């Protein structure tokens with residue numbers, strides 16, 4: 001039980017990577033709060049997880065909702081030990097087709113949302129004497145050419161940068177801040193992107209998936225569990241002296 005009794009809040013936890021993290025952390029003994037914009041899915045996931053699970057519906061692009069989310073989770077558990085800023089959005093878009101609406105939509109959630117969730121969680125952690133913050137970035141933030149679009153890649157570059165600066169600012173409060181950079185991971189978000197590519201190119205989805213896997217040195221895409229295992233490690237006492245890092249979990253797709 002590497003996370004026995006830890007109070008954890010995960011955004012975007014109703015599906016994909018966030019849901020994988022919620023299950024993995026609960027298996028390690030954590031009390032997990034599932035936060036997501038999708039109310040019906042939050043209720044469903046809380047019921048599935050059972051035990052000490054708690055649910056909260058919130059849009060992480062809205063500062064008032066972030067405040068309400070963190071306050072309610074902290075009040076429910078009595079403290080906040082681990083904050084996972086995982087919610088993110090994107091869609092496939094060619095460089096020259098990116099418009100202001102797409103830029104704003106992506107940056108509102110992926111960059112602004114991560115920053116203000118991180119800052120709000122840090123306020124609780126400073127007053128309780130420490131904590132762990134984990135952000136879901138992406139290898140897109142390191143310039144991975146297979147990214148869904150350049151606005152998304154820039155938002156993930158922002159997450160990698162704010163991870164370093166937050167780690168510097170918060171280290172003296174006994175708070176570690178790290179990011180995970182997933183590669184191609186089998187979730188709804190990734191499936192939608194590959195489905196669109198399959199329709200556009202008139203090729204079966206299985207072809208697109210096989211092509212994606214061929215480019216990966218280990219030869220397989222991530223499952224959400226691959227990312228969840230890294231999150232458990234970063235949240236555990238074993239990672240107490242690791243901070244400011246962004247760690248790729250991608251089967252070797254990007255080696256920087």
Ligand SMILES: NC(=O)c1ccc[n+]([C@@H]2O[C@H](COP(=O)([O-])OP(=O)(O)OC[C@H]3O[C@@H](n4cnc5c(N)ncnc54)[C@H](O)[C@@H]3O)[C@@H](O)[C@H]2O)c1
Pocket residue numbers: 011012013014015016017018035036037038058059060061086087088089109136137138139181182183184185186187188189190
């Ligand atoms: N799947 C991949 O290949 C991949 C690769 C690299 C990074 N990532 C990152 O991993 C994270 C999770 O992605 P995923 O693949 O699990 O996606 P997903 O679409 O399966 O899940 C994302 C969840 O976030 C929620 N969400 C969206 N907007 C929100 C908002 N404004 N407020 C609160 N919740 C919101 C959605 O309802 C959904 O439940 C994202 O940050 C994504 O950028 C994914």
